[in-house]
Amino acid sequence: MARTHDHPGEQAAQDPIRLLDIRETPLSVDEIFSAVGDDAAGGTALFVGTVRNHDGGQDVGALGYSCHPTAGEELRKVAEKVVAEYPVRALAAVHRVGELSVGDLAVVVAVSCAHRGEAFDACRKLIDDLKHQVPIWKHQRFSDGTEEWVGAC
Numbered sequence: 001m002a003r004t005h006d007h008p009g010e011q012a013a014q015d016p017i018r019l020l021d022i023r024e025t026p027l028s029v030d031e032i033f034s035a036v037g038d039d040a041a042g043g044t045a046l047f048v049g050t051v052r053n054h055d056g057g058q059d060v061g062a063l064g065y066s067c068h069p070t071a072g073e074e075l076r077k078v079a080e081k082v083v084a085e086y087p088v089r090a091l092a093a094v095h096r097v098g099e100l101s102v103g104d105l106a107v108v109v110a111v112s113c114a115h116r117g118e119a120f121d122a123c124r125k126l127i128d129d130l131k132h133q134v135p136i137w138k139h140q141r142f143s144d145g146t147e148e149w150v151g152a153c
Contacts, residue, residue: 017079019092022071022136027096027105036090036112043116045123049107051100059143065097065106068135078129086122087113093126095136 019035029048036044051063079091093109100106109126113119138150 016083016088016090017076017092018090019094020072020075020079021094022067022075022097023094024096024098027094027108029105029108032092032094032108032110035092036110038089038112040114041089041112041119042114043119044110044112045116045119046108046110047123047127048105049127051102051104051106053102055140055142058146060102060140061143062099062141063101064099064139065095066137066139067095067097071095071135074134075130078126078133081129082111082122082126086111086125087118088122089113091122091126093130095130095134097136 019032029046033044033046051060053060075093075095079093082088083091088111090112091110093107095107096105107127107130109123109130111119111122111126113122135151139147140150141147
């Protein structure tokens, strides 16, 4: 998106993709929020996805995430597309894999833009595309002994 810049602070960020990762260790909202700090950003939108205790009317007893070896590459493609479509100052996205407990953070994404509306829109696009395109699968085990796999793509 071509834009004119009336103030030096509005110049495009060198590399707006600040942090992308898929990891087995607990996630930190502070880490992701810090990664998207930018003096020219007037709005930062952050989404935190947590493991809930139910799904589809059933109690979730355990949950695990796994991913395809290309998940990191696909996450980068999603991030690059968001940066190309929105005036992003900074972007970060981290997804957890492995065994998680109810209340654990499963995914944290954040986007900073000059204005709040752009930040909200870009953050929603980032999390929606991540969930639909990055090959990460959720394996839910319910308290009644049943289980299901939920795929991202």
